[in-house]
Amino acid sequence: EGLLPAALAALAAHCTLLADTLEPLQEIGPDFTRLRGRADTLRAQCARFQGAAPEGQVRWADLTTHQARLVESPLDIGGPLSLQREAAPRAWIFTSATLGDDADLTWFCEPAGLDDARKLRVDSPFDYEDNSCVYVPPRFAAPADAHHAESVGRAAAHCAAALRGRTFVLTTTLRAMRSAADALQAELAKLGASLEILVQGTLPKRAMLERFARGGCVLVGSQSFWEGIDVPGDALQCVLIDKLPFPPPNDPLIEARVKRLQAQGRDAFNDCFVAEAAVSLKQGAGRLIRTVSDRGLLVICDSRLRTARYGARLLAALPPMRQLEDGAQALEFL
Numbered sequence: 537e538g539l540l541p542a543a544l545a546a547l548a549a550h551c552t553l554l555a556d557t558l559e560p561l562q563e564i565g566p567d568f569t570r571l572r573g574r575a576d577t578l579r580a581q582c583a584r585f586q587g588a589a590p591e592g593q594v595r596w597a598d599l600t601t602h603q604a605r606l607v608e609s610p611l612d613i614g615g616p617l618s619l620q621r622e623a624a625p626r627a628w629i630f631t632s633a634t635l636g637d638d639a640d641l642t643w644f645c646e647p648a649g650l651d652d653a654r655k656l657r658v659d660s661p662f663d664y665e666d667n668s669c670v671y672v673p674p675r676f677a678a679p680a681d682a683h684h685a686e687s688v689g690r691a692a693a694h695c696a697a698a699l700r701g702r703t704f705v706l707t708t709t710l711r712a713m714r715s716a717a718d719a720l721q722a723e724l725a726k727l728g729a730s731l732e733i734l735v736q737g738t739l740p741k742r743a744m745l746e747r748f749a750r751g752g753c754v755l756v757g758s759q760s761f762w763e764g765i766d767v768p769g770d771a772l773q774c775v776l777i778d779k780l781p782f783p784p785p786n787d788p789l790i791e792a793r794v795k796r797l798q799a800q801g802r803d804a805f806n807d808c809f810v811a812e813a814a815v816s817l818k819q820g821a822g823r824l825i826r827t828v829s830d831r832g833l834l835v836i837c838d839s840r841l842r843t844a845r846y847g848a849r850l851l852a853a854l855p856p857m858r859q860l861e862d863g864a865q866a867l868e869f870l
Contacts, residue, residue, distance in 0.1 A: 540597070544582045551579035581606070596788035611792050614649025633822060634763075637814035637853035642807075660855060662825050670821075670834045670857040671866040672841045679779045679838050685712040688778045688837045689719025694863075695774045695835065696720075696754045697729040698870040703774040704767075705756040706820050708781050710736075716778060717756040724754075736761060748772075763819040768826035774870060775824045776835040780850065781816035782809050810846045814853040821854050833869055 558572040585606050589595045592615060598605040610616060621628055630650075636643035641655050677687040688705065696703040705720065707713040717735045724731055732753035734744045741760065748755050749771045755761070762781070783790045790808065797804040817836075824832040834857060841847040851859075860866050 541586055544586050548579050548582035548586075551575045551582065555579065584608075594788055594792040607788075609789060611789070611796065612647035612649075614647060618649050634815045634818045637811065637818065637849070643811045643815050662828055662830070662855070664825065664855040664857050667829075667831045668825055668834065668855070668857045669860050669866070669869050670836065670851075670854060671860040671863075672836050672839070673863065674839065674842060674861075676837050676839050679840065684837070685715035685778060686719040688712070688776060689716035689721075690723040691835065691837060692716065692754065692756075692776045693720050693723035693727060693729070694867065695776065695833070695870060696731055697724065697727045698867055699773055700729075701731050701752045701754060702770065702772055703754045703776065704761065704772060704823055705754065705776045705778070706762055706823070707756070707758050707778045710758050712778055713756055713758045720754060720756065761823070762816065763822070765823055766826055767823070768830060772824065772826075773830075773832040774835065775821065775832065776837060777817070777820050778837050780813050780836075780838045780840060781820065783812045785809075806846065810849060814850055817850055818853050825855065833866060835866065 552575075555572055555575040558568050558575065561568040562572055585595065585608070589608065592611050593608055594611050595606070595608050598607055630644070630648075630653075632644075635641040636645070639655070639657065641657075645651065645653055645655070673691065676691075677684040681687075685707070688707070692703060692705045705713075705716055707716055713736060717733055721733055724733075732747075734748060734753055734755045736744070736755075736757035738744075739747070744755060744757075745765065745767065747753060749767060751771065785791070785794075790812075793808050794804040797807055821834050824830070824834055834854070841851055860869065
């Protein structure tokens with residue numbers, strides 16, 4: 537912690553020296569003026585990060601192989617959004633399939649400062665109970681097991697073989713994605729199923745979806761495929777999710793929100809981690825049924841849905857799909 541202020545002070549001093557050096561050169565051309573402006577901006581940013589973070593703001597250092605970024609972000613959007621609403625007194629309407637998993641839509645309304653909002657929940661027109669099922673394998677590798685991702689890949693292979701493709705595998709991490717894809721390929725070979733495996737990152741997203749829609753393949757993806765993906769009709773009939781999508785506990789914003797909830801005497805795990813997982817799970821499951829005539833199976837390879845005290849809440853966050861009890865029922869449905 538003592539190194540960062542010293543580094544920022546040194547960088548600010550160099551920016552001051554650079555700005556002073558560029559001052560008499562600005563008449564030569566606009567490039568020198570722009571460089572002077574960049575030096576002043578960087579010096580001001582250094583000064584800002586040397587001081588304490590303003591109330592309601594969170595700071596962290598984002599380090600990659602080639603750069604270091606100092607980030608400052610609001611803990612939630614309630615303050616900025618309130619200013620926007622006050623500046624534009626009119627009707628504000630927020631709509632989404634995933635604004636929360638409770639009647640008050642707390643996940644969205646609380647951080648957005650919308651405690652006074654009127655809420656309306658409209659049931660889906662889709663017949664989930666007749667057209668879809670959810671299956672949580674009861675005897676599956678524990679989520680923390682080193683071989684969990686491999687088990688996901690093998691389970692996906694059996695579903696994909698029954699459907700001749702038409703399967704999404706959604707993972708919570710890139711590492712799990714790669715392990716699941718390798719196991720999927722090996723298990724398909726054992727089953728004698730000739731299917732193409734599309735893995736996130738090997739093709740542009742649009743090209744992957746176009747190829748998937750033509751049939752005969754399985755798509756394995758991580759976070760970028762959990763939302764905003766629309767594959768209607770028979771092209772997609774099975775979605776496997778590897779684990780409950782809890783947010784990473786070391787995420788700076790999550791850490792700050794947990795501390796605030798604890799200071800308020802609230803249950804941070806339930807009000808933050810479970811709430812976030814419920815919304816993410818709804819988003820992932822939402823890839824399956826896209827039209828009134830779609831049919832499909834959702835497989836969630838996380839036994840905590842059956843055993844943990846919060847499992848019932850997360851299951852309730854899903855659409856009202858029929859719950860299957862064993863693998864034979866799942867394959868028969870497919």
